Amino acid sequence: MQFLWPEFLWTLLAVPLLVLLYAWLLRRKKKLAVRYASLSIVKEAMGAGQSVRRHIPPALFLLAVAAMLVAAARPTAVVTLPSQQQTIILAMDVSGSMRATDVLPSRLEAAQTAAKSFLKELPRHVKVGIVAFAGSAQVAQLPTLSREDLVTAIDRFQLQRATATGNAIVISLATIFPDQGIELAALQGGRDRARGFSIDDQKKEKKEWTPVAPGSYTSAAIIMLTDGQRTTGVDPLEAAKMAADRGVRVYTVGIGTVDGETIGFEGWSMRVRLDEETLKAVATKTNAEYFYAGTAQDLKKVYDALSSKLTVEKKETEISGLLALAAAGLSVLAAALSLLWFNRIL
Structure with missing residues (x-):
């Protein structure tokens, strides 16, 4: 516990x-x-x-006085409070590898089920948006309070080829900060998408902004789920820096095979490997966390943990009001006991 006005502690x-x-x-x-x-x-x-018994009311009153004097010094403590998070963007991988069945019934279905469960756990005042990404990224649902619209968007996912994790982060940021002029079309151009490109070359800000400390923006967060490594689009670490400069946390969730696996369907096959190193780096750079989910049950636990993490937060808060309330309660209790036992107040 610390004090904003420690000099008042002399009154004790x-x-x-x-x-x-x-x-x-x-x-x-x-x-x-x-x-x-x-x-x-x-x-x-x-x-x-x-x-x-005759000493109890005076003792309670003495405790009340001590609490009031401590409150005068304006103490602060780290307490758990409801989060101020107002918007959460779910960036979900819909690349072809999400059809794999190593996570039953499939990676995609497990992710969809876990995401729906996550929506149920969130407070109704929290807006949620959905970004679907594979070789490109697009907003599947703008941030909304309607859980029905979000579930519909999740059920509409269509599998595509390639994985552009960096694009997913940038599109999510553009959704959170629509006034900053982060160009969505430039990030999805065919030639750039094929060869990759630098954000610094493509970024066209319309509104001035000043970089802030990573994780300091408490009104929004991004949760990105993927089962593969980036094969096209923006470098995810550059995108993570973009998020970090705006104070937005990017929680990353890896699902599927860490060591790599060859997956085939519809006459073609591909080698997929979960790039945990990059996902961890993205989370670290934005002052967030990385989670690995090897099974459907693990994925549900991850989303449950994220729900708890995003709905409450620990922060240093002044608790003078709580001490003043305790002092008032002790004073009333002391007076009541004195009247009950001795027919007088103290």
């Missing part, structure tokens, strides 16, 4: 002074009590039979 010296004052009042009360002739009156004045 009043607590031991109050304890000494209370002890002096008790001794004074005891001396006055012996002047009475009636032994029963003496016992009553000295609190015979109530030796412990």
Whole structure:
């Protein structure tokens, strides 16, 4: 715990002074009590039979005073609070390798099922957008609160060839920041897509912006799920830098085969390998995390973990109000017990 106004902690010296004052009042009360002739009156004045109970209300009041004095120093602590995340972009791989059945019933179906479950767990006020990517990337659903529209978009996925993970990140950023003029069409040009290109050469910003610390933008996040390595499009690490400069976290999820596997269907085959090194680098660069899901159950657990991570956050917060509330509660409790037991307030 830290304090914004630590100099006010000196006021806590009043607590031991109050304890000494209370002890002096008790001794004074005891001396006055012996002047009475009636032994029963003496016992009553000295609190015979109530030796412990008579100290409880003053002790509670003393705790209330201590809490108020600590609150005056404006303490801060790391607490778990509801997240301010307002928009989440799901960037989902729809390349042909997602047809593989090493994750049952298939990688694509497992990803679709997990994504739908993830939507159910999110608070209703969080907007979700969907970007589908293979050899190119496109917005399958603009950010919306309608879970039905999102489920429909997920069910409409069509498998395509190649994998452009960098494009997925840039398209997601363009969806989050529509006013920054991040050119979607330039990122999807056929010739550039075939050979790859630099973001710095293609970026045409319409609105000035200043780079911020990675992970500092708390209003949006990107979750990218893929089962392969980039074969075309923007370098994902360049795209990650773009996201990092805007403070957007990119959580990456790898699904399928890490060591590589040859997958064939419809008369053709291809070798696919999960590029964990790049996915980890993307997550690290944007101050996010990488998750690996080798089975459908693992994938569901990943999305459950992401749901919890994106709906709550730990942050340093001033807790003076909580201490003031505790002080008020202790004061009321002390007064109530004093009235109940002794027919007076303290």
